[in-house]
Structures are given as C-alpha cells and as structure tokens.
Amino acid sequence: MESEVLKIENFSAGFGKCFVLKDINFSVQQNKITAIMGPSGCGKTTLIRCINRMHEFSPGAVYSGRILLHGEDIYSINPIIVRRKIGMVFQRPNPFPTMSIYDNVLSGFILNGIRLKKEEKDQIVFNALQKSGLWEEVKDNLHRRGTFLSGGQQQRLCIARALAMNPDILLLDEPTSSLDPKSTLLIEQLMEELKQSITILIVTHNIAQAARISDYVAFLYLGELIEFGPSKKIFTAPENKKTEEYLTGKFG
C-alpha cells in the first residue's frame, strides 16, 4: 500500500575528520510529508543536502553509507541526474535576480539547455505556478524580474521552479524560517496539496510546524537519529526520553 521512495542506510557524513551525521537509517514513503526536526547544529541541513548531493560542494565534504532512490544508490549515479530527480528549496528565497518570473520557473530547462516550444513553455509555467499557488498573483507580471515579489512569493516561486522539473522528491530546507506567519501558512497549505503528486521531505526547527503538516517525523540530535516514526505516534507517545524533552521544550 505504501511504497518507499528513498531509503537511507547507515549513512554518515561530515566535513574533514568531523562527522556531523552518524549512522542514519530511515526511509521516506511516497506521497507523504516527512519532517526532519531537531535543535540547531544537529545535522538536519547536512542530511538534506546529502540527499540531492549538494553536500559535496562544501569544502572537505565526506560521507559513507548509502542513500537509495527507488532502490538505486544516488552516489553511484551522476549527481546532475540525481538533482533533476530531487528538487530543492532553500532556507532563504533565492530566485535568479537576472531572470524574469517566467524564466525563473523555466530556469531548470534553460540551465540544462533543453529547448522547448513556446506552447510547451507556457504550459509548464502555468502548471508550475498554479501548483505553487502563485499564478493569480503574478499572471500579469510574468515577464518582470522576480525580485520585486515579497519574501513569501519569492519562496513559492522557488517551489514552482523546483516543481517545473517534475521531480520525484521535493526537499525543503527550513522553507519558512525567513517568512512571516501568513506566508508560512500559505506554504504549509501548499505542501498539503502538493503531497498528492510528490514526496516531500522538509527540514524544520519549528515543532508546531512539523506537527501540523508531517506524516512522518525524524528527530535528529547531535547527528544521530534518535527517533523515527509516524507523526501521530511521536507527538503523542514518543519512545525516547530525548524526543519527549525536545517536544516539551526542555532544550533546543
């Protein structure tokens, strides 16, 4: 009934001799939202950057173990293909300042040198902006630069940009941490809608947000996976004492 899209096996990663992630094991289910939470510096961002192989851009990056996408180790595939299959939205909205909104949505195609017909382009832009709920707000300004948008709109533009490439998994690295509550709510609603068609993995340090939107939760602490399970269970009856302390606000 449920199928695994991504399986993380004995995965460790870090910088130089210092390992930030130690022996992580869990798997991500299709069309579900999996939240990774934990206090600052616990390796959440490193983990998510490992999943689409962005981690290796950091100086001195090292890793061991396996991450399987549909049963295939992503570290044995070309990173460029991995990144097309696994989209990413970053902590701070980062639309390309030199491109129009229209081109920003298409940037995945432009950057990869894929040429499209005008109708195909229009269709992709329309679909991606509809899905990210931005169409109504920007449909009259498609050819203006994306930088005049508000922070929340810019972040949804980034989501649209990732969605346009039709990825299997969407990674969101604290997508709402620099946004106001209203934009945050919009993006949370958006994720609920998106999970019909895509698998979402979100990093958050906001416990309430994880509780609101996620189906599964992974709790990381000092680079170790303390607990993983369905959100309902973790938020009501955590097995580990550390998880309980974090959820009740004793630290973090």
Added chain:
Amino acid sequence: MDTNNNQHKLCHINPDWCWLSRVKRIFKITDIMPDFLFRKIILISGLSILILTIMILVSLVTNSMLSIKTFGFKFFTARVWDPVFDQYGSFPFIAGTLLTSFLALIISVPFSLAISLYLGGEFIKEKSFFAGFLKNSIDLLSGIPSVVYGFFGLFLIVPIVRYIQMKFGVEPYGVGIFTASIVLAIMIIPFSASLGREVIEMVPAEIKEAGYSLGSTRFEVIRYIILPYCKSGIIAGVLLALGRAIGETMAVTMVVGNSNIMPSNIFSPANTMASVIANEFAEAIKELHFSSLIEIGVVLFFVTTVISISGKIIIRKFAIRT
C-alpha cells in the same frame, strides 16, 4: 568660557561637578577638533583633484590653440602628418590607437574572463597553492613597468610576428599594429582579470546553489547564472582596460613601428596618439608642430573621459536591483 567658570565655582559646592567640567573640556579638545580638521582636509583634497583636472584641461587647450585655429576640424580627418611641410592631420594616429586598443581588447577578453572565473572560485574547491600563485603573479604583472613590457615585446613578440608575416607573405617588419596589440593585451589582462575576479566572488552562494540544485553543470551555472549576474562588472572591467590600452605609451611606442602613414592592414607599422606624442615631443621645435602634438593630447583626454563615463552608464543600466 562662561559655563566653565560657573562650573568651576560650583566645584567648591560639590566636587562631583568639577569632574564633570573636566570631562567636557577633554571631549572638546580630543573629539571635536580632529573631526573639524578632518572634514576640512577631506574637502581640500577633494577640491584639489577637481582643480587639477580643470587645470590640465585648460593648459592643454591653451597650448594647442594655434593648431586648433589653423586646422579646425580638418585636424581629425586629414591623413597627412608631415612636420617638414607643416602639415598636421591626426587621423592615422586616431586610427592607430583605435585599432591597437580594440584588437588588444579582443585578444585579452577570453583570457581575462577565464582567469577571473578560475580565481573567482568557480573551479577551485579550496584555496590551492596554484590559485594563490596565479593570483600573486597577476598582481605582479600589473606592477611591471611599461618599458619592460616594451623590451619583452621587442625580444619575443616581434620575432614571432615577423615569422607569421613571412608565412602570410606580408613585408616582415615585425613591429606594427598587431605586435602592439599583443603587448597591450598582455598588459591589460591583469587589470580586467582582477576586476572580474572581484565581481565573480561577489555572486551570492545561494543563487549558485539554486542553479546546481536544478541539476545544471558547472558550465551551465557559469553561462546562465554567474555571467548574467556579473555582466555590468565585467563590462566595467573591460572598459577600464580599454582606457588603459588607449593611453598606454611607452611599450606601444617601442613596438608599434612609428610610421606616420595611415595603416593599411593590421600588420603595418603605425603610430598611436600616445606614441606619436612620445616620439616627436622632444624634437618639436616648430610652434605649430608642438601645438598639434598637444591637440592630440586633448583628444586623448576626451577619449578616456568618454570611456570612463560610458563605463559608469553601463554599470548603472545593467545594475541588478535586489
């Protein structure tokens, strides 16, 4: 003074106030005075630059008045420069300057772009020894005196160009516009490269990462993200280099061939505006000759001004508003 005296009197009533007045006096001397002086010094320095520029222009124009009156606009279009018959037309030199500088620019841009991309951190993962070495040698190159470049051109570039000329069947002078352009290109690469490096380093890591996260290769990120973002900075660097190439005198004079005839092809010996001044200034006894040379100086002054102004306009036009 009055308040000070009052406070001094008050000291007898309450010693605490005495301390207060002393503090105030200290602040007056050490804090306010330097600020006042500093402001004046800055104002004077700024004004002196302005006055200096105007004075240079005025002295150039007054000294070239004779030539301006004699030839008028024909000075720029006439093709004959003959001090013996007092005929002065600067067109061959304007052409020589434009040809050498633009050719130098065309030669140097690919190299300086590649160097600035490399040093801007796009191809080096960590601070490698080679990158540091390259960076230092570029700084070193920009510090080498012009004469030394001239010698380098004479000893190395001239024989090579002579060889090429023989292959093409042109008269093998060795010296000429093409040689001067190569020497100029080598001289301006450090400038545009170090400016380019600075703007490329300033591209936010976030938008580069966004590019990589969409599955693009390093070349695609450079082509579609970094270069558009740095466009204005790179163009500004190129224009700065062009300004230098136009004004460069010593090295060009040594390898350009010093011929006052209109250049017929890119290999022919010629003269640039700067090199003809350097060549003939010492022997310009005739008044009209002297003032014609100075008029060329005026033209150089305006050309470099126009280039620097257009550089600023380009930067403003393409600037990215974030």
